[in-house]
Amino acid sequence: MSKVIEFEQQNPDAAAIDIGSKKIFVSTDGVTVKSYDTFTTGYRQCIEALLQQKIKRVCMEATGIYWIALHQMLEEAGMEVCLVNPKEVKQVKGRKTDVKDACWMQKMFSAGLVRQSYIPSGKLKELRMMIREREDLISMGSTYVNKMQKALELMNIKLTEVICQINGTSGIRMIEAILNGERNKEKLLSLCHVSIREKKAQQVINALEGHYNESWLFLLEQSLNLWKVHQQQLLLIDKHIEGLLCNLEHGKQFITSEHKAKPIRHHKPMITGLHQKLLNIYGADANCIPGITDYTLLKLLGEVGADMSRFPTAKHFVSWCGLCPGHNQSGLKSRKSKMNNHSNAGQTFREIAQALLNSKYVAIGAFIRKLKSRKNARIAIKAGARKIAEAFYNLLTKGTQYVEQGIAKYEQQLKQREQNYLQKLALKHGLKIIEIQ
Incomplete structure (x- = not known):
């Protein structure tokens, strides 16, 4: 039975x-x-x-x-x-x-055995959709940038070797001039930014010596036109996002910025007063946290929102972002587990940490590099992202601003930690440490 x-x-x-x-x-x-x-x-x-x-x-x-x-x-x-x-x-x-x-x-x-997923309400839900759609448009537009690079390589025009981005202002000006029939390398060089003309003039002239072909020029023109369509759609979606931010900002207290907004290098949203809108919506100035720009704050607003009350502690928030160390133990063995990259918020924090990897003055950047030398880049970036996520949580819940103490202070703390460890070892084995003057 x-x-x-x-x-x-x-x-x-x-x-x-x-x-x-x-x-x-x-x-x-x-x-x-x-x-x-x-x-x-x-x-x-x-x-x-x-x-x-x-x-x-x-x-x-x-x-x-x-x-x-x-x-x-x-x-x-x-x-x-x-x-x-x-x-x-x-x-x-x-x-x-x-x-x-x-x-x-x-x-x-x-029985209460399921965990509820976070779903933003009201305009935040629409904002999340719009921001994700914006990211998709950027990804689709990059396809046509690759096609432009391919068309240029078919004609042996090596612009990709001498300028950072062919879809930047200088690159687009030269491509448009080439499509309009301009073949004079000096005139094409004059369309570049002054920094390129001063530092890479001869390299650009050599790169523009190509073997032109009508069919490859046709492909180049088609890719350029389709890329421009995506840029136009980005402007339209930015306008819609601006309206949603105005709705979310309505009734919020005006917040004075204590830190200068960091420059946005790629895919800057064309939103009027974006910095002030984000300050008012969050109710705090998150620009004190290293690596965070207004664009990353906008993406985090769509994924996380500004209310952290559903996370009891910073550890809960970090776990939700998928930035906690993996724990997969069986008996006395601890096995390696795959890193979970499915959280969009966690991925945003990883991108911030990745940008700090080569920083010269930020302590978190030094921490990531030190851990990278012992572990690997993925683990180090995840650990750095965890620190940034904790600072973000503490700022929004407790108002605790992150204070950058610099690499020198971080290295001094590491030195002090090592000295304390040596003192414990010396005491354990009955030895005495003598400092060399």
Whole structure:
């Protein structure tokens, strides 16, 4: 005779929904399942049925983008919605069906065994979508930059070897002039920035000595035009993001900046007053943290928001960002585990740490380089990103500003730590340390 094992109920009046492209499967008791179409009328029928059964909480998987519309409709109906990672509610392998998934998820949710994913509300949700769309546009535009480089290489024009970016102001001016029929290398050089003319004049002239071909010029022109289309779309999406920021800024206290905004080198958002808008929304000046620019703050606002109350401590926040050291122990052995790079917020902090790797005056940069020499670059960058994330959390929750003490202070601390360790060893073995003058 089989024995039924039941979980202790933590979430009463709860239901679970398994979402697909054509059907959704709803379970309110962990045993029975009812299906609905994914059309809006089907969603409304589902919500009406849940309200009739007095369901107050609903659990659903984050399946692609199918969950977004239903999530919003459930919230508008007054239900508390818990979005979970599909990996955390998997059943035993080989027993997966949509019906069984809905039942199993309802039991786990009722027992309080699932973790809720962070979903921004209101305009923050729209801001997250717009920022991610902006990143996609930048990625798609880079495809045409690579195609321009290919077309230039086909004609043996070596601009990529002498200037940093052919999609910069100087590179685009020269490409446009070449497409307009200009072949005089001196005139093409005159279109470059003054720093290039002073430092790399002869190199640019040598690079412009190409073997021109009408077909390759045609490909170059097509790639340039498509790249310009993406740049125009970036301006439009920046305008929309500016409107969302104005909405989020409304009613916030005006914050005076104590630190100068750091320059944004690549893909700068064309948003009027971006620095002041971010200051008012965050309620703190995050430019005191090394490596953080207004652009990285904008991306973090879309991914994390400005309210950190859902994270009890900095360790919770760092763990949510995927920046904690991996811990995979079996018996007496600690195994290596793969680094989780799925958090967009964590990836942003990694990019900040990567930028500090070659810094000459920042202590976190020295820390990353020291750890890189013992471990490897990935581990060192992750550890540096963790420090930046902790400083970011402390600033927003406690108002504690990060104070840069410089590499000299950091090296002095390392020296003092090593001396203390030597003193302990000497005391342990009955030795005496004599300092050499």
